């Protein structure tokens with residue numbers, strides 16, 4: 001019986017991934033192994049695809065998009081903005097507006113600031129081991145976002161104090177125009193900044209502003225970098241916090257009493273925290289009492305008291321820099 005079947009099978013060539021030549025599906029395929037020298041592997045997938053593409057404009061569109069996307073991904077890898085492990089490396093332009101020499105932050109201090117961002121966003125910061133056990137399970141680990149300084153632009157100005165009105169972002173108002181804000185994270189370092197009489201450490205635009213003339217992060221020089229910065233905000237974490245906003249993170253208390261930060265794994269908290277709180281720090285929201293995650297970069301504590309993002313925050317940031325995200329332009333030159 002097997003011999004007879006074999007006789008039928010070898011009449012036509014056998015295709016490995018469709019059954020055109022096999023008329024009886026109940027045939028014992030293992031019988032073909034007896035004549036493996038006569039079987040040539042063949043696969044009609046591409047021919048079938050070409051036929052399907054010929055017949056469907058929707059499929060042709062999807063095919064074109066697929067190939068464009070594949071090429072773009074390969075190109076991103078080549079350029080180095082998406083690293084081999086999938087990390088998106090955001091190119092950074094630092095715009096320095098200084099009135100005094102001290103405000104003209106040095107290249108070394110800028111490098112220091114970029115290094116802090118890279119440590120904090122990859123969870124390689126030296127204080128990551130301070131995360132309480134309760135929160136270790138929801139800590140972000142490596143957020144797969146990194147930063148690379150591309151250019152520094154410096155400009156001396158007579159302006160001694162800036163406000164939060166974006167004047168520093170326009171040459172026509174004494175500032176420095178953003179460099180391609182779709183493709184670069186622009187940071188402006190200004191000497192001093194106030195709002196209604198209060199000192200402002202920094203502020204940022206959220207991803208709905210991606211690519212607009214005012215898109216980016218502003219930081220006052222005393223709170224930028226580490227060496228020569230002003231205690232207790234001298235560990236470079238004002239930038240970590242502001243870049244968090246730039247990547248769509250909200251304040252951890254949701255800017256309201258027991259507000260919502262749109263992240264499920266950060267406990268609801270009544271309000272912002274300051275200074276160096278000690279864990280556990282209990283809040284009660286909706287009748288539930290538990291310690292809040294005041295050590296999160298998106299709270300208001302001192303630089304030395306913040307040292308983590310949560311996994312939910314990582315997801316929000318990743319969605320922004322994804323190929324479909326609001327800040328996908330950061331992956332492309």
Ligand SMILES: [Zn+2]
Nearest residue numbers: 241242245251
């Ligand atoms: Zn903030």
